[in-house]
Every structure is written in C-alpha cells, then in structure tokens.
Amino acid sequence: MIHHFSEIPDEKVAFQARTQKEAFAELVDRYESRLLRYITRISSLSSAEAEETLQEVFIKLWQNINEYDQEQKFSSWIYRIAHNETISAFRKKISRGEEQKLSIDDEMVQKVCSSISVEKEVDENITKEQVHSVLKTIPEKYKEVLVLRFLEGYSYGEISDILSVPEGTVATLLSRAKDAFQKTSKRRKFFNFFSFSS
C-alpha cells in the first residue's frame, strides 16, 4: 500500500499515526531537521546529544500520540515535547557540571539583527559579533522565547502552547528579553538607541 502524505496537514497525519507506522515516519521526516535545529538553538547540547534528545522526542511522540488533540496545532504540540525533552537533557547536563551556556548560531544573530529597527542615533557599524556577544549574556529563559518568536516564527498563542504558559507570560518574557538585550547592549555601548520591530 502506497501512502501519499505530502498534501495532508500535520494534524491529520498525526491522527493516522495512531494506527499507521508510515504516517508516524512521515511526521518524523517532516520535523526531524526543524526540531534538531531547535534543540541545538535552545541548549548547549553537542550534535550527538541533540540527536539523542531528538530520538527521545520522537519516541515520546510515538508513546503519547493518543494524547494529541486535533484541535491543537500539531507543530506546537511536538515543539512542546521537544522543549520538555531538551530541558530535561539540559538539566542532566547541568547536574553533571558540564557547560551551561546556550549556543547561539549565526542565523539567530542574523534574525535578531534584522528584527532590530535601528534608528537615528544608532552606531551604524553594528557587527554580528557585537549582537552575538550581547545574546550570549542575556538570561537563557529569554533566549528560548527569542528563538521561538524570531527564528521559528511562532505566534504568541503557539509559544504559549509550546512553553505551557499563558499568552500574557509569553508577552512579558519577550518584553523582558528585549529589555535585557537593550540594557546589555547599552552597557556595552554598541547601540545608543534601538527598538525591536514587532
């Protein structure tokens, strides 16, 4: 039996994955690279550790597929599993006394740069290295919302579903993340003034 899932939305494929391994494999194929990138963005896990975490994410997906409610966006649901598994792996790593800082890739720096609308007083010679160094110093809890908002492109509602917090908390976290970014950059005198584009 040949299955063609390419035109079928995730939510329906997830429903079929309850009974069909092919549908489950399709979900793995669709989310493998996105989730791997997400895991590495929000954690300091090595690529091998991130892949191991990703494997656990899909195993959790297989186990809990009956819990999935089709009213909810599938991507938010699987990102929540990935978030929880990554946090769990990250905490294990911390408990072993290993490196705690989150990694920041070039794409993140690029996206954050483009989301900052630089205005008149800004030093026009902002470098990626400067943004990178600011991002490295802001608290990790803020980085995750920045990743979900600016890199993964999720709405407040979707971020709320992924992080299991109210939408108001998402807005607060994002606002604080921006403030933290602003304060750090001011302290370092990279920018005299800037604001994030919405």
Added chain:
Amino acid sequence: MNTFQKFSEKILLEIDKRKIDHVPRWKFMVKNLLFWSAFVIALIFGALSFAIIFFVLSNGDFDLYSHLPPSRFLFFIQSIPFFWLGFLGIFLGLSILFFRVTKKGYRFSLSLVFGVVLGMSILFGALLHLNGESKDLERFLSTPFRDIYPPSEDRRKDRWMNPQEGFLAGDITQKSKNTVEIKDFLRNIWEVDISDADIIPGPETLDENRIRVIGRVEKPGKFIAEKVLPWEKPKGMGNHNGFGMFFERRPPPKETSENFPYF
C-alpha cells in the same frame, strides 16, 4: 534512501527494539479526569474552610469586644481563625495547582485562576454558612485536630465561663418576668436578674435555649445582668444582616412614660 528517511527508520527500529507501544487513550482521559476531580475536591474543601471562617467570625463576640478582657488587640488576634485560614490557603493552592495541570489549564494566568477559585470558594462558603451548615462543619472537620486546635465553640465557652470577670453563659432552665435561671457549661445553676438589663436584640432572645450574659456576681449563684444576648447569631439567610452581623444591634428604646404615652 536518503538520510532523512534513515532517521525515521532508525526511530521505528528503536521503538521496535524497546517494544514501546502507544499509551492508550483512556489513560490520558483518566489522568485528565483525576486532575479535574482533584481540583473540584480542593475547591470544595476551600469552600468548607470559608464557611467555617464565616461561622467563626460571625460568632466571634465582636459585638461585645469593648467588654471583653484582657485587651482589644489580643481579643482580635485570638478571634482570627488562623487554623482555618491556613486550611483555606492549602486548599486554594491545591485547587490552583490541579487546575493548572489540566489539559488547557496553563492558558489561564495565575491571577485569573486565583481570583476565580477564591471567588467560587467565597460564594459556596457563604451559601453553606447562610444555610446554617457551618457550625456542624467546623465541629466535624475539627475532630482530627481537636488536641491542637479546639473548635471555636469550645474556646468561646471558656471565654464565657468567667462570672467573676462579668461573663456568663448557659442554657435557660426557667424564666420569669425579672429573672432567668441558667445552667452554665459546668452545670452550675445561676439565678440571673434581668430587671435592668438590655436584652439584645430584643425580648425574643429569652426564647433562645442558650444565652450570654454580661454583668456581675452579686453572691454565689446570683448574677445581675447588664446585657443579655443570644449565644448564636441567628441562622439562615433571612435573619442575617450583612456585615451588620458582626456588630452590636441595639435594642429598641425601652418604653417609658416619656416616650410611650400609654405607659
């Protein structure tokens, strides 16, 4: 076969190797149902706590605090039902916690959940109290904690077993125009002279089985009353007087030849 497919195959192989199966749907439904049930139970206990707090406060002798020893501040402190406030705090916390772990509970802010849970507890607690259930509730729920926190009724009886300080209470055994005979909580019989007493809120107080009396001991077994009050505040929604139930309700002025021409 590309590497993308290889990863999904690897996952499926791992699932087969570990013999992992789907968790049945009914388990998730039961889990959610348990959280909702725990939420409702915690909410009920919160409402019961509120009903008891209403009862303790409404029967806290606040209407006579100026007469009560040793100091007003100490009296207020002793009248606050800390134990039941703690009980309430625990169950409010638990109901918020259980609600937050239901399937969509995370979507609501903590302050909103707290406000709704508190409001529901106050509403149901007030309904129970106004329905006259709060006294029995306190007695029943106090039973396991009697040694560490006696019911407010017992502590109140201690307060009113002080005839030398001017506080007497007991059950009416006989009554006549100017005197009532009461049996106090130690089964002593007292003849109480009420000829010059304010009977609060009115003469119907003497129809009650149990009364409180403020006055002085004239001689052993004889008490001169200045004020006579019912032991319990009136039960039932119709008899309550809002927050007025905490304060003294003055009796109508006595009929004298000056204000009542037919006297």
